[in-house]
Amino acid sequence: MTDPLPFRTLAPWLRESFGMPVYRVALDAGSTCPNRDGTKGLGGCTYCDVEGSGTGALRGGAELEEQLLLGLKRIERRKRTPDESIGAIAYLQSYTNTYVDIARLDEVLSVLDPYLEGPISCLSVSTRPDCLSAETLQRLAQVARRVPVWVELGLECANDEVLQQINRLHTVADFEDAVARVHAAGLSAVGHAILGLPGDGREGARHTAEVLARSGVAGVKAHHLMVLKRTQMAHAWRAGELDVLTCEEYVEWLADFVERLRPDQVLHRLTGDSPAENLLAPRWGVNKNRVRESLADCLRQRDTTQGTLCSPSWSSGLDNA
Numbered sequence: 001m002t003d004p005l006p007f008r009t010l011a012p013w014l015r016e017s018f019g020m021p022v023y024r025v026a027l028d029a030g031s032t033c034p035n036r037d038g039t040k041g042l043g044g045c046t047y048c049d050v051e052g053s054g055t056g057a058l059r060g061g062a063e064l065e066e067q068l069l070l071g072l073k074r075i076e077r078r079k080r081t082p083d084e085s086i087g088a089i090a091y092l093q094s095y096t097n098t099y100v101d102i103a104r105l106d107e108v109l110s111v112l113d114p115y116l117e118g119p120i121s122c123l124s125v126s127t128r129p130d131c132l133s134a135e136t137l138q139r140l141a142q143v144a145r146r147v148p149v150w151v152e153l154g155l156e157c158a159n160d161e162v163l164q165q166i167n168r169l170h171t172v173a174d175f176e177d178a179v180a181r182v183h184a185a186g187l188s189a190v191g192h193a194i195l196g197l198p199g200d201g202r203e204g205a206r207h208t209a210e211v212l213a214r215s216g217v218a219g220v221k222a223h224h225l226m227v228l229k230r231t232q233m234a235h236a237w238r239a240g241e242l243d244v245l246t247c248e249e250y251v252e253w254l255a256d257f258v259e260r261l262r263p264d265q266v267l268h269r270l271t272g273d274s275p276a277e278n279l280l281a282p283r284w285g286v287n288k289n290r291v292r293e294s295l296a297d298c299l300r301q302r303d304t305t306q307g308t309l310c311s312p313s314w315s316s317g318l319d320n321a
């Protein structure tokens with residue numbers, strides 16, 4: 001029998017919580033981003049690809065319901081036996097999904113409505129911390145009466161100066177406020193972090209984990225900085241002005257990060273991936289399973305686990321995921 005991992009990953013947690021395997025179906029609802037259209041800023045975050053970290057499906061012409069049905073068909077293929085029950089996380093991934101007027105949000109939710117409590121076991125909405133109106137939270141809270149709703153908020157790093165330099169145009173306090181409002185609405189929050197942002201360093205990664213632990217988000221997504229072709233960072237990288245982490249460095253930094261999270265926060269993601277044709281650096285040639293195993297080995301060698309260095313005062317009162 002293999003040793004249990006010294007950290008909490010998503011797939012087993014989903015199986016335990018929903019009583020069946022649950023898989024993500026990524027959806028593009030045609031949202032935009034206030035950091036690209038001039039409302040907050042222009043040009044976007046310096047690491048963000050012009051596609052806005054999205055699937056591009058809507059621009060490819062696939063209507064939301066069509067995308068959902070295709071995604072559901074895709075996850076059907078993952079059944080181990082024909083009778084196995086599986087569930088889906090409807091994942092509104094592209095751009096800033098709550099940066100829409102309320103009529104559009106209602107439209108999107110009405111497309112998903114007939115599938116809630118059916119194949120859709122959970123709704124996950126990716127957004128910025130400064131784009132969560134009270135009306136939006138109220139609409140999501142209505143959905144949460146039927147299936148769990150996760151609001152995935154980009155913190156990226158817990159340093160306002162670095163956030164300014166990468167043109168995030170929100171602050172750490174905006175993130176903390178958004179998490180508090182998500183919790184007050186009875187929803188779950190997932191915090192997103194990027195390790196290795198310029199100027200943040202290893203100490204920054206540790207501090208980001210501490211802020212995420214203190215915030216009480218139920219889930220955490222982490223990945224290393226990836227330099228993609230159509231980004232502002234690509235220029236700095238080509239000019240030799242930007243360093244990226246080696247896989248070995250990332251695993252050490254990630255171990256520091258995981259040690260500082262709460263033991264019960266669920267790790268939704270431990271590394272990033274990007275289509276090879278879009279990625280400039282780093283090119284590790286290592287898949288996500290290998291990163292997970294390396295992290296486990298690193299923590300075992302240190303004789304630590306997730307939460308070993310988490311302050312006891314942050315280890316209670318996690319949101320309800």
Ligand code: SF4
Pocket residue numbers: 033034035036043044045048049052053094095096128168
């Ligand atoms: S990372 Fe998110 S907030 Fe930043 S420009 Fe891209 S879509 Fe907008």
